[in-house]
Amino acid sequence: MDSTLGQDELLEKAKKQEKRKARRAALRAAAESGVVIRPLAPAARIRKRHYGLFLTFILVFLLPIVVSAYYLYTRAADQYASTLAFTVRSEDAASASDLLGGLTSTLGGSTSRDTDILYEFILSQEMVRKVETALNLSQRYAVLTDLDPVFGYHNDGTIEDLTDYWQRMVHISYDSASGLMELRVLAFTPEDATAIAQEIYAESSAMINALSATARNDATRYAQEDLNLALERLKAAREALTSFRLNNQIVDPNADIQAQMGLLTTLQTQQAAALIEYDMISETTNSDDPRVEQARRRLDVIEARIADERQKFGTGGGISGGVEYATTIAEFERLTVDREFAETAYAAALRALDSALAAANRQSLYLAAYISPTTAEQSQYPQRGLIVTIIGIFAFLIWAIMSLVYYAVRDRR
Template sequence: MIRRMPEQSLNRMSDAKLTYLGPDKTTQPLVTDPLWRKFWNRTSKSFLIVVCIPMLLATLYYYLVASPIYVSEAKFIVRQTERQTPSSIGLVLQNVGISSSTTNSYVVHEYIKSHAAVQDITKRLDLAKALSPAGSDFLTRYPRPWERSSTDGLHEGFNRFVSVGHDSGTGMSTLKVRAFNPRDAQLIANELLKGGEQVVNRLNTRANQGAIDEAEKNLAEAEAKLAQAQTVLSNFRNQERIIDPARSAGEGSEMVGELMATIAEMKAERAQIAQQAPQSPLLATLDSRIAAYQQQVEAERSKLAGDMTSLAPKMAIYELLSLDREYASRALTSARAALDSARTDGRRQKLYLEEVVPPNLPSDPSLPNRERALLTILATLLLTYGVGWLIVAGIREHQLG
């Protein structure tokens, strides 16, 4: 039978031992439950399961299991050497806050997060070993217990250790590489920046080579057109047996002018003889000569114009052919200048990847941030418990109602 003590006595004798009267009528000490059992009995089982136990496990993990992680940070910018006039699409992108420099930076970002970056780093560094050194915790290293060890798995695991972002205000990109060893973090960051620079160089080469190829194609077409125009003009000259119809027309016109002058002189001489000696036999001779010269004038004029065999239609064809040849010659000159300009631009690099802040060698681990992580977990667990309690309370109230 347990002997109960008055409540006032318990308050006055807080440090006294509780006793009870045993079967042999002797006083025996009362055995009380441990503190953890009292806490278990007085606390809601759901609160212990949802909040206390997960929080205890998280605390044990962060303080006993989690490995220190070092972060190497670098800042870079992708810039252009000269200001270019944006296209219509470029203007639209600028209106929504996307500039050409931002686009070029995103190209490097995509490379950093790609399989190509993992392959390039693997050629110079044992990436799998760097992401899973001896002694690293199983929830952070690669591969984690539920991940597969493969090329795709390495890529997914690598992306957990690398982050890159862009600041549209400054135009700078920030690269952060996390690793279990500070030297590995710096080496991986350096390799990523080298690979990004190679991507930018390939963009330059592709753009420059495309412009040169297009200029060479235009030059070849201009040369072919000029050769064709020259051939057509040569065939015309050979067919018509004339070098320059314009020059021949000028010579013919000059000859007609000389003949007309001679006829005028002979007519003046005849008029003078007819006035002085109307019966002179020289008049018939002069008339014959004047008629012959006039026939010659008509013949020369018919060569210049009058039908399809004259020089007039030939001059029209010749002028068109000469114009085609001149146009082809100017096009060839312009194509050669464009090729020279493309080759000159090709020697200049239009895009540069500049390291504003090179990757640092961290001296102290940056992760895990135990206090922040535990507070976040606690807040999440409490929120989860509160939401669950409200849902259960609502269901019970509905059932009772």
């Protein structure tokens, strides 16, 4: 066994000597041919730049991770989330007035635009002010400020500061295609998060109801104006007709005309009878008979009465009384036509207003919550692991970029 190992060592030494001889021969041949062969690179050694690179790795990458992790896991206060989800709905159902060709709705905007308005309203200063008034929001968020100055709120801030902090604590997920809106409200206690979410829903409902009332008023405003105008015209027409009746002491000229026509017909009948009686007396008696004179006088009286009655209808050959009566009848007919037109216009305006009100009521907006404000049982925020991971990724990217820039500048020198 020992003899075998000794032979192997001898063989290895022989091979190494042959390699050295071959290398020397190659070097002599290269020297004779004029080719310069440089020696191999020396072994790598740690230099100052390597220490600087390691130091920056610690300062830029490791230190932010350690500091942030220490703060998040020892100082950062637990935050509880309350989830609320809703959408803006419009009650748009067909009615009998639509089937009969009623007035179409003129409500402005759509539910998607109203949801966009609601999105901006929830993040606005007005919403913050309303919640601050109702729940004393700044006090609720400033409870743990001394322990957690990074995630807490400083109570001595202005309304603008509170609005900025509000936008950090209220996260909105909004799908414009479906109109669904989901809110995540953060607070330092589960009860505060739920109370704030409920107040947001209440204020959002009030705002949507105000938008609906404004749209309903806009939709019915023109119909109401037309109705008021038609009502004024109807009042004026009726007052004019009443004044005409009082001035002329005539309730219904048509009935008066019928009475006058009946009287004229009766007089004409009496005139015919008086003519027959006069002719009969004239034929059977002398001209100086008193009965003839009496019959003639009776006939003259009837004819005079007929003439007077005809003058009332304007058939008396330009007599002023007849002209006045005809003018009176014409004025009455004009006032009657004005009143009937005003009544028709008023009825049409009233139907238009009823149709507009029905359409506006059918398309009224309301807030429909499909997830009521929830109450958390455990803290899920701040997301410490995720925050540390993100800080580590960005810190490593910054360190890597700094290192690449350093070596790029060094290589150019």
